[in-house]
Amino acid sequence: MENNQFGQLEIIGKEHRHQSFWDMFATWVGANANNGTWYVGGVIAACGFATASVTMIAVGVISYILLALAAKMGYDTGVSSMALTRASFGLRGSFLPSIINLVQFIGWAAVNTFIAATSISYILHDLLGWPVYGQPGGIKGLFFGIIIMSVLHILSTSMGEFSVRIIERVGIVLVFVLVVWESYVVFKHVSISEIMAYRPAASVRMTSGQAIDVLAAFNLAWVTAGSDFTRFSKKKTSATWAPFLGANLGFFWFTTVGTISTIATAITLGHFDANNSDPSTIASKLGLGILAMLVIIITSTTANAVNLMAAGSALTNMIKRLRLTPSIILVTIIATFVTFIPAFLFDISGGIYCIS
Numbered sequence: 001m002e003n004n005q006f007g008q009l010e011i012i013g014k015e016h017r018h019q020s021f022w023d024m025f026a027t028w029v030g031a032n033a034n035n036g037t038w039y040v041g042g043v044i045a046a047c048g049f050a051t052a053s054v055t056m057i058a059v060g061v062i063s064y065i066l067l068a069l070a071a072k073m074g075y076d077t078g079v080s081s082m083a084l085t086r087a088s089f090g091l092r093g094s095f096l097p098s099i100i101n102l103v104q105f106i107g108w109a110a111v112n113t114f115i116a117a118t119s120i121s122y123i124l125h126d127l128l129g130w131p132v133y134g135q136p137g138g139i140k141g142l143f144f145g146i147i148i149m150s151v152l153h154i155l156s157t158s159m160g161e162f163s164v165r166i167i168e169r170v171g172i173v174l175v176f177v178l179v180v181w182e183s184y185v186v187f188k189h190v191s192i193s194e195i196m197a198y199r200p201a202a203s204v205r206m207t208s209g210q211a212i213d214v215l216a217a218f219n220l221a222w223v224t225a226g227s228d229f230t231r232f233s234k235k236k237t238s239a240t241w242a243p244f245l246g247a248n249l250g251f252f253w254f255t256t257v258g259t260i261s262t263i264a265t266a267i268t269l270g271h272f273d274a275n276n277s278d279p280s281t282i283a284s285k286l287g288l289g290i291l292a293m294l295v296i297i298i299t300s301t302t303a304n305a306v307n308l309m310a311a312g313s314a315l316t317n318m319i320k321r322l323r324l325t326p327s328i329i330l331v332t333i334i335a336t337f338v339t340f341i342p343a344f345l346f347d348i349s350g351g352i353y354c355i356s
Helices: 021-032 035-047 049-077 086-093 095-128 139-157 161-189 192-197 208-230 236-269 279-285 290-318 324-345 348-353
Strands: 002-004 009-011
Touching (some): 021 161, 021 236, 021 290, 035 049, 035 095, 035 208, 035 290, 049 208, 086 095, 095 208, 139 290, 139 324, 161 290, 208 236, 208 290, 290 324
Antiparallel strands (some): 002 009
């Protein structure tokens, strides 16, 4: 590992890069194969399946071409995304985009953790009879879930880039198996022809323009963190094609699952409600069981490993001599406290839906 002492710029030398194409591909699939993407897919279900699908593909491809270009810079230079901004903004000027990245990725980590903690409250209800979050006394299960998820996040990021790589390798296999099973269960309740024919009522329908707005805001955040991961890539193809293909696969996969599940819930209940796009709510109302909740927990862990590493990289750009691993652990602790905020201040589901 090389160090340029000008501004404490850390450069990852090529002899210290160990991530293969599969590692990088799994990282970016895991970045998007999560409950947040599922939720966003449920939100754009208000367009109807056909419009949501076309919009999703168009926005995903364009967004992740930009990701591949940004990721290549990490491979070429060996430095993080926020360190790259020093060329344009200077050392102190780069603190502003670093703060933005720090806030947004801690925020997304908190959103994913909150949704996963809600799933844990459902599991505790089934196993121990605890009230689920949203019912009187349900806050206990939510808080317990946040603590469990935070411990998992600390373990998954405890060795920095190495532990993130391992959790993505294992997580992508588990996610694939569990989500295939879950998709099968959904289609046992509602047929694909019913889902494709479904049209939300005019009062809740979303236009394609609104869907583009939601999806662009969701996808483009990753562009600002591409180099944080590809600076560890061994080959150029791992730093360009792997992020493009992996991010698109995770995005298409889980957005589609969210869209289909939310429409299936609307058909089952007889009305469309965007708040039913919450994975825990869908799993409960469709009777998908504890295994579905475990999918949500696992995907939160794999996605947040990426979110927290991106936040940690941004923090290292602002605090000299702070190395990546302790930085990731620090932002993980901060994210834990942030996750408790929605329970006291507002409904996180409504907050996300207001984007549209």
